[in-house]
Amino acid sequence: MSQITRPPEDTPVLAAPVRVSEASGRGRSISRFKQRLTPYGFLTPTGVLLVILMVTPIIMVISYSLLDGVITNKNPAFVGFENYAEVLTNPVFFDAVRNTLVFTVSSVVVHFAIGLAFALMLNSPLLGDRIKGLFRVLYILPWLFTVAIVAVLWRLLLSPNGVVNYLLGAFGVTDGQTEWLASTSTALAAVTFINIWSGYPFFMISLLAGLQGIPRELYEAARVDGAGAFKQFRHVTLPQLRPIIISMALLDFIWTTQQFALIWMTTGGGPIAATEVLSTFTYKLAFTRYDFSVASAAAVLVLLMSMVLAFFYVRHQKARD
Amino acid sequence: MTAVVERPAVTDGTTSRTPPKNTGKKVALLAALTLGALFAGLPVLWMLASSFKRNSEIFAFPPRLITPGFSFDAYTTILTDPTKLRFFLNSYVVALSVTVLSLVVAVLAAYAFSRYEFWGKKTINVVVVSVQAVPPITLLIPYFGLMVTLRLYNTYQGLILTYMVFTLPYAIIMMTGYFNTLPKELDEAVKVDGAGPMTALWRILVPISVPGLVSVGVYTFMIAWNEFLFALTLTRTEDMRTVPIGIQLLMGQHSYEWNEMMAMSILGCIPVLLLFLFFQRYFIGGMTAGAVKL
Structure with a gap:
């Protein structure tokens, strides 16, 4: 039945030629x-x-x-790579690159870890379909909320007087006074955590579908060869999921580097550039400082970095096809 | 459909068999699942609970799920405020238009990719795939100028066209994959009777592609419904703002009306929640196929 609505795994993205009558x-x-x-x-x-x-x-x-004073100035002058020089000598730009990397790599790794753990649990043969269906809906919940909503919700939860601090204080984990989003030492970790919470379901669902697509015979064969649970996971499950994992990780990487709304609405890139990422950095240059030329140079640099990622992504897809 | 829902569970390697004595394992698994559900669900529960509180009770100490001031006041306030209702109207108009237009345009392109061999096909395919990786922030600055020039700044049309650029590549790839699974004899048969390719497409292929169209449509709707950056930049007046921006505007006001923000968040997620509940299997299948095959 799955064949009716979903392209089978081995169909190339664009099909082989079909001759017209x-x-x-x-x-x-x-x-x-x-x-x-x-x-x-x-x-x-x-x-x-x-x-x-x-x-x-x-x-x-x-x-x-390549121009100076675009949009704001009627006759912008050609300045060559000066705007690029300005971006590349701005220390905040490198903070933004570093923060974007930390934010993205941590998000993708944890999305994968949580997504895989939840998918394995939801696929366990020990439980009935009903109960798994219930948990699946619960686990997908964070994904149903738009980023703006996620941001507002976590500002409420992580507020100094919020419920997260209350619980951590009550269990004696912290003193219950942490300003999660307003302190330079915790802000980046906090926004990363929020992004992890809102983004893992996408990974989970793909991995779940992947798990369900692994032929049973493979496990049976492994069992006949005397492989235990761990060995089956290591030698059957993981290799079978590999293409999905790589696709998802690359996609997630591309999307997470583009994240803007979550950071804009929780910390605005602050405090003191502690959570500044490339998108907020560029946005501020353009729409807070109205320096559209320098912002464009930053935007082109971001584009170049994304193209490198896209190259790997397209190459991976091609290899799979 | 790749209904995750309906597929029989396949052993995943964590358990080698289902021996009679697995109660212990089952309990451990249920405990782990419950922990995970708390991680996923508690914040959402808190959102719901907060939307029924008085604003003065939001940070009450110790925190309580249900407070003495429990009421629907926050919802009443939002649903009787024409400015806020307008946010919802705008979001619906934009998201529904993007969905319908993207589907129509994508179906046409997908038909060409699926049923024809033509010069430049591979290049165009690579362009469509890689366009998805262009960061929105790169397009934002020129869009600002472009939309002003095209007189589309602060209009529905401006937002709709912008979102289509982001939804189309995915929709085209998905629909091409879908058409590829349908035997070409179907449309060949109509053509033998003298009908053109348009007839073959709209009369034959499209009607049997409803599941694919639904999953792409749902996905497209979500992208448009959730978009923030361009909605923020390409609209100016309050009557053109969408729900995500509306939520931010609530946050920007002098005092935080947390209960109203939470109520608006709940109202804002209802369309997506309904889509999810009604089309769960399309949703998951479509999304997964997209993620896997993009």
Whole structure:
């Protein structure tokens, strides 16, 4: 039944050629010509949209980055790579790179760990389908909330007078006074934790579907060979999940580096750049300092870094296909 | 559908068999599952509880789930405030338009990818896939200028077109994969009868692709419903703001109305929650297929 609605694992993203029925008789060449043009016709709306709203803005941002005083100044002057020099000599930029890396790597690793642990539990044959269904819905809950909501919720929970501090204080873990989002020593850890909470379900669901797709025969064969639970996990489960894990990790990495709303709404990048990431850094240059030229240079640098990630992602997908 | 729901459980390697004496294991597993559920669910429960409190009770010490001031006042306040209702209207208009338009445009493109071989196909495919990795922050600055130039700044159309750029690649890839699973003889049969490719697409392929369309549609709706950065930058007046920005505006006011923010959050997640409950299997299947095959 799964074949009806989901492409089987081995279908390439774009299918092998399908020959269009040959036109017969008169007007054959005209009809052929028309047929050749047909696919382009189907692609026109997408093409127009991507050219106007993807290609054009990328060209625009690159040219902005080479000019001085764009948008605010009527006749911006060409300044070459000066804006890039300004970004690359700004220590906050490197704080932002470092914070983005810490935030992203920790998020992805823990998303994977929690996602896998929960998926394994939800896939256990020990429990009935009903109870697993109930837990699955509970586990997906954080994913149903938009980032703005997640941010507000955790500001409430992590407030100095909030319930997290109360519980930690009551159990004697901390003194119950921590300013999680307002202290330079805890803010980055706090926003990372929030991101972990809101993002693991996506990983979990993919891994769960992956687990359910592993043929039973593999486990049976492993058992016949005398493999115990751990060995089965190590030699059957993990290798079978590998492609999903790599895809998800790369995707999650790309998305997490782009995170803006969560940080903007919890800490705004502060205190003192403690949670400044590349997106908040760039946003502030543009819309708080109104220095659109330097912001464009930062934006182009971010684009370049993302393209490196995208390259690995596309290559991985190609390898799988 | 890859209904996670319906597939029989497959042993995952953590248990080699199901021997008769696994009660201990079962209890341990249930305990671990419950711990996980607390991690996932407690914050949500607290959100719900807080939306029924008086604002003065939000940080009451010691914290309590249900307070003496339990009421629906926060909801009443929001649902009778035209400004806030407008946030919801805007979000619905934008998200529904993005969903419908993305599906139509994606179905056309997916048909070309799935049923035709043409010059430049591979390149276009790579472009569509890699476009997804372009960071929104890179596009934000030129969009600001572009939308002003195109007179789309602070309009629904501006937001709708912007979101389509983000939803289309995913929708195209998903629908192409979906069409690829449908035998080409289906549309060939119609063409033999003299019908054009458009007829084959809309009369034959689209009607049998409803499950795929639903999962892509749900996903698209969610992206549009949740978007924050562009909604913040490309709209200016209060009557054009969407729910996520509305929540931020509540936070920016002189005093924090926590109970109202929580109530608005609950109201804001209802469409997604309903979509999830009704279309759970499409949701999970579509998302997973996307994640796996993107």
